[in-house]
Amino acid sequence: xxxxxxxxxxxxxxxxxxxILKGGLAEHSDVRGCMVIKPYGFALxxxxxxxxxxxxxxxxxxxxxxxxxxxxxxxxxxASHVEGFAKECAVVTHYRLKNDPNGNGVIxxxxxxxxxxxxxxxxxxxxxxxxxxxxxxxxxxLPLLINQWANVVRWExxxxxxxxxxxxxxQEGHTAHATxxxxxxxxxxxxxxxxxFVEEYMALPVIRGVKSPSERFAGAEDTYCIExxxxxxxxxxxxxxxxxxQNFAKAFDVKFADKDNKIEHVWATSWGxxxxxxxxxxxxxxxxxxxxxxxxxxxxxxxxxxxYNKDAEARQKIDDKAKALVKELQLKGIRAKFDNxxxxxxxxxxxxxxxRGVPVRIALGARDLENNxxxxxxxxxxxxxxxxxxxIESHIAQLLTDIQTNLYNKAxxxxxxxxxxxxxxxxxxxVLDETPGFVSAHWDGTAETEAKIKELTKATIRCIPLNNVQxxxxxxxxxxxxxxxxxFARAY
RNA sequence: CGGGGAGUAGCGCAGGCCGGUAGCGCAUCUGGUUUGGGACCAGGGGGUCGCAGGUUCGAAUCCUGUCUCCCCGACCA
Numbered sequence: 001x002x003x004x005x006x007x008x009x010x011x012x013x014x015x016x017x018x019x020i021l022k023g024g025l026a027e028h029s030d031v032r033g034c035m036v037i038k039p040y041g042f043a044l045x046x047x048x049x050x051x052x053x054x055x056x057x058x059x060x061x062x063x064x065x066x067x068x069x070x071x072x073x074x075x076x077x078x079a080s081h082v083e084g085f086a087k088e089c090a091v092v093t094h095y096r097l098k099n100d101p102n103g104n105g106v107i108x109x110x111x112x113x114x115x116x117x118x119x120x121x122x123x124x125x126x127x128x129x130x131x132x133x134x135x136x137x138x139x140x141x142l143p144l145l146i147n148q149w150a151n152v153v154r155w156e157x158x159x160x161x162x163x164x165x166x167x168x169x170x171q172e173g174h175t176a177h178a179t180x181x182x183x184x185x186x187x188x189x190x191x192x193x194x195x196x197f198v199e200e201y202m203a204l205p206v207i208r209g210v211k212s213p214s215e216r217f218a219g220a221e222d223t224y225c226i227e228x229x230x231x232x233x234x235x236x237x238x239x240x241x242x243x244x245x246q247n248f249a250k251a252f253d254v255k256f257a258d259k260d261n262k263i264e265h266v267w268a269t270s271w272g273x274x275x276x277x278x279x280x281x282x283x284x285x286x287x288x289x290x291x292x293x294x295x296x297x298x299x300x301x302x303x304x305x306x307x308y309n310k311d312a313e314a315r316q317k318i319d320d321k322a323k324a325l326v327k328e329l330q331l332k333g334i335r336a337k338f339d340n341x342x343x344x345x346x347x348x349x350x351x352x353x354x355x356r357g358v359p360v361r362i363a364l365g366a367r368d369l370e371n372n373x374x375x376x377x378x379x380x381x382x383x384x385x386x387x388x389x390x391x392i393e394s395h396i397a398q399l400l401t402d403i404q405t406n407l408y409n410k411a412x413x414x415x416x417x418x419x420x421x422x423x424x425x426x427x428x429x430x431v432l433d434e435t436p437g438f439v440s441a442h443w444d445g446t447a448e449t450e451a452k453i454k455e456l457t458k459a460t461i462r463c464i465p466l467n468n469v470q471x472x473x474x475x476x477x478x479x480x481x482x483x484x485x486x487x488f489a490r491a492y
Numbered sequence: 493c494g495g496g497g498a499g500u501a502g503c504g505c506a507g508g509c510c511g512g513u514a515g516c517g518c519a520u521c522u523g524g525u526u527u528g529g530g531a532c533c534a535g536g537g538g539g540u541c542g543c544a545g546g547u548u549c550g551a552a553u554c555c556u557g558u559c560u561c562c563c564c565g566a567c568c569a
Contacts, residue, residue: 350529
């Protein structure tokens with residue numbers, strides 16, 4: 001029974017699927033490409049959401065909500081935007097069903113065709129900017145700093161649980177500013193919020209950077225991103241922040257009067273992270289025994305497993321101690337649970353909580369009580385130690401901090417190890433195949449070269465790191481002059 | 493959209509070639525013994541075999557059609 005997961009080595013993709021399904025995070029729904037997020041997975045999302053929401057509010061943003069449906073014509077108002085999203089939009093064409101006259105359930109009522117078809121939002125720029133037009137007249141209405149938590153739909157050809165699903169949950173920030181500089185500042189600020197969140201809460205180091213033009217968001221002037229490295233050496237874009245220039249302001253005619261009563265288009269940004277972060281989290285830290293969750297966002301941080309025996313009196317003592325301990329841990333703000341379910345035995349619980357990635361497990365039996373100790377096991381290193389019950393709460397609190405740090409350090413060490421600098425095409429190809437990870441190399445800056453490299457190696461430019469060192473070199477593929485290195489990787 | 497796989501009990505699967513009482517493991521329910529790494533014994537319950545046609549005395553099994561999901565590729569957060 002112990003080998004219920006496919007190992008990473010055996011089949012990384014299958015391992016990931018097993019983890020999501022058996023770890024109780026999500027499952028496939030009856031609708032193709034859509035998933036059901038189960039309570040444990042949703043608890044993870046809620047924790048992420050709560051932290052991010054506070055960070056957004058602390059940086060001056062307010063939440064609002066815009067419709068799920070967008071008039072089809074809105075999408076086409078910004079040329080590159082429609083081009084980017086048109087291929088993956090779900091479209092609502094009718095508003096009513098009726099009983100099939102032939103008796104085969106219900107059919108779409110042909111009489112109920114919509115005058116203008118609606119698309120299910122793949123992102124909300126268009127509906128939001130058509131609204132902002134009404135909200136913004138003067139420089140005094142700026143900056144406008146709005147975020148929304150929502151679901152969006154992108155009709156993907158190929159989906160993977162959390163990493164790419166047809167419907168997903170996310171937040172999208174949409175801001176309007178009086179000046180270009182201020183909008184860029186906002187773009188970078190929110191990228192920084194994402195980076196801080198992912199590094200400090202998810203214990204996952206990221207690289208902040210700018211996308212190459214061909215990887216840009218449809219309608220943006222610049223797309224900033226944070227990129228993380230997964231255990232199989234593939235990169236994953238964990239968040240994006242876009243400087244939209246005046247593209248949407250012009251498309252939707254959003255203008256304001258500045259202090260000199262001059263009429264100008266506003267400057268815009270948008271930024272988002274999604275439930276994809278859960279996929280990143282899973283792939284970054286977990287192992288062949290199951291999930292490994294960083295304490296700061298783990299739904300459950302500590303579980304106490306009782307080890308009973310026949311002695312009813314001893315059992316009572318264990319219960320009393322465990323309940324008192326849970327209470328004390330909770331007083332310290334620790335998410336703790338006493339699992340006294342008597343229908344499963346200790347060994348089963350050990351395996352189950354390991355599968356679910358609970359950071360700390362405390363086992364408490366009669367023998368421990370006699371010695372005034374508990375067995376404390378940490379999920380990240382799979383080590384156990386005997387800890388005195390006196391002041392154990394402080395020990396656990398410290399341990400959770402240590403685990404958080406350890407996970408980050410391990411992920412950072414892994415990324416450092418798998419970040420390679422190469423200067424020749426042969427080496428580039430060899431490194432990608434033999435030791436996947438980020439590859440820092442010179443690129444001549446043309447979309448043609450970028451596309452050719454992708455075609456030949458499946459590697460894409462993940463980003464041009466912020467504050468990138470400028471150095472002269474030769475493009476890895478063409479040998480043309482280059483002024484800086486960019487980061488390549490195969491990516492999710 | 494191409495290539496592969498799969499739909500049989502809640503879950504995982506066998507059975508199919510060769511048509512004849514629908515089976516196994518896990519889970520579940522009852523009772524008991526247990527409890528320091530996925531316990532054991534005994535007894536019980538649970539299935540329109542994806543759907544629709546056809547062949548046949550008889551179809552999970554053969555034939556035709558159809559739907560769905562998953563995996564691998566091209567597109568993408």
